[in-house]
Amino acid sequence: MKIDIISVVPALLESPFAHSIMKRASDKGLLQVNVINLREYTTYTRAQVDDYQFGGGAGMVMMIEPLVNAIESLQKNTPYDEVIFLTPDGETFNQKMANYLSLKNNLLLICGHYKGIDQRVRDHFITKEISIGDYVLSGGELAAAVVTDAIGRLIPGVLNNETSALTDSFQDNLLSAPVYTRPEEFRGWKVPEVLMGGNHAKIEAWRDEQSLQRTKERRPDLLEGELGEL
Numbered sequence: 150m151k152i153d154i155i156s157v158v159p160a161l162l163e164s165p166f167a168h169s170i171m172k173r174a175s176d177k178g179l180l181q182v183n184v185i186n187l188r189e190y191t192t193y194t195r196a197q198v199d200d201y202q203f204g205g206g207a208g209m210v211m212m213i214e215p216l217v218n219a220i221e222s223l224q225k226n227t228p229y230d231e232v233i234f235l236t237p238d239g240e241t242f243n244q245k246m247a248n249y250l251s252l253k254n255n256l257l258l259i260c261g262h263y264k265g266i267d268q269r270v271r272d273h274f275i276t277k278e279i280s281i282g283d284y285v286l287s288g289g290e291l292a293a294a295v296v297t298d299a300i301g302r303l304i305p306g307v308l309n310n311e312t313s314a315l316t317d318s319f320q321d322n323l324l325s326a327p328v329y330t331r332p333e334e335f336r337g338w339k340v341p342e343v344l345m346g347g348n349h350a351k352i353e354a355w356r357d358e359q360s361l362q363r364t365k366e367r368r369p370d371l372l373e374g375e376l377g378e379l
């Protein structure tokens with residue numbers, strides 16, 4: 150899978166993909182992330198990419214020409230399945246969307262800055278708009294990193310133990326069960342006995358019960374819908 154990201158601050162995206170699971174994904178050739186500097190696509194002087202908004206008001210707007218130059222030039226080499234704009238007024242990102250996007254071959258992500266991007270780019274080039282939550286970041290880069298990470302780890306072969314993504318929180322509309330490791334006892338705090346017994350059916354049942362309990366307490370909204378009757 151290839152994810153191209155257009156940004157005016159490419160340095161913000163250097164570290165997130167250079168370590169740990171994302172690095173392994175790229176070393177294995179399963180995920181290629183390219184960060185494209187929007188300023189290389191402007192024809193304005195001093196690498197200008199933004200301007201005052203028509204109608205007045207505070208805040209600069211990212212201009213249409215550099216963005217369209219970049220998008221069309223990248224599209225010549227890559228048929229994108231989705232052209233995604235990261236924006237607080239987009240559809241809220243969740244695990245279901247991550248699953249859906251992890252099945253695609255090529256994605257183009259566009260990071261906004263300042264007051265946003267010229268609406269005509271959104272009208273004519275963007276196929277999906279994603280928000281990572283109801284708060285405003287200073288730019289779309291961190292949101293693009295979050296989305297890329299959530300997608301990247303779902304690509305088959307990226308995680309060592311493939312089943313571990315299946316037991317993630319949210320994968321079945323449930324939060325995951327608590328986990329423990331050595332030592333078996335610390336300051337008198339013991340690991341639940343069932344986990345030490347080696348009875349896999351019992352362990353599975355305990356984990357399911359804990360998942361459900363935790364979801365009821367913390368995120369009852371997740372149980373509405375298909376699991377509503379539980």
Ligand code: ADE
Pocket residue numbers: 235236237261279280281282283284285286287288289292
């Ligand atoms: N850009 C600024 N805030 C954002 C958010 N919450 N999600 C996605 N992109 C953003």
